[in-house]
Amino acid sequence: MLPDLRDLIGYVAGILTTVAFLPQVLQSWRTRNLSGVSLTMYSLFTTGVALWLGYGVLLDSWPIIIANAVTLALASMVLALKLIHK
Amino acid sequence: MLPDLRDLIGYVAGILTTVAFLPQVLQSWRTRNLSGVSLTMYSLFTTGVALWLGYGVLLDSWPIIIANAVTLALASMVLALKLIHK
Numbered sequence: 001m002l003p004d005l006r007d008l009i010g011y012v013a014g015i016l017t018t019v020a021f022l023p024q025v026l027q028s029w030r031t032r033n034l035s036g037v038s039l040t041m042y043s044l045f046t047t048g049v050a051l052w053l054g055y056g057v058l059l060d061s062w063p064i065i066i067a068n069a070v071t072l073a074l075a076s077m078v079l080a081l082k083l084i085h086k
Numbered sequence: 087m088l089p090d091l092r093d094l095i096g097y098v099a100g101i102l103t104t105v106a107f108l109p110q111v112l113q114s115w116r117t118r119n120l121s122g123v124s125l126t127m128y129s130l131f132t133t134g135v136a137l138w139l140g141y142g143v144l145l146d147s148w149p150i151i152i153a154n155a156v157t158l159a160l161a162s163m164v165l166a167l168k169l170i171h172k
Contacts, residue, residue: 009137013141019130020127031122036114038109047102052099055092
């Protein structure tokens with residue numbers, strides 16, 4: 001496969017797994033209903049994404065830094081809403 | 087920083103963002119309550135993780151393949167439970 005197409009798949013994958021959390025943030029913000037959302041999941045996930053961000057900084061990798069900074073912001077919002085409305 | 091410590095941060099980050107979905111699967115399975123879980127989020131996320139898995143195959147990268155195969159299995163279970171119990 002062409003390296004360009006392979007890179008494209010990686011970029012689309014990264015965009016999808018990052019922006020995926022936006023509809024969750026919007027829904028949770030709008031409905032204030034987070035009863036089905038796991039607090040343990042978002043605690044582990046935000047910690048993991050923060051470590052990915054640190055890994056990106058140590059590696060000086062902007063794609064890792066940018067993707068994980070956005071995901072960290074969105075996942076932290078879900079975690080905060082869960083802590084407020086649980 | 088020592089490269090070994092940097093790698094360790096990456097491995098811990100990968101383990102956390104992967105296993106994070108396990109408590110969500112267990113809670114959703116047990117309670118059948120997925121009212122606060124965003125269908126759009128899990129639709130975008132599982133598609134993205136499937137593409138990450140394909141990217142790992144194309145790159146012949148076992149860490150990417152293993153992490154995303156596990157995440158794909160767990161996120162697909164949440165998506166399936168959401169579709170059943172929405």
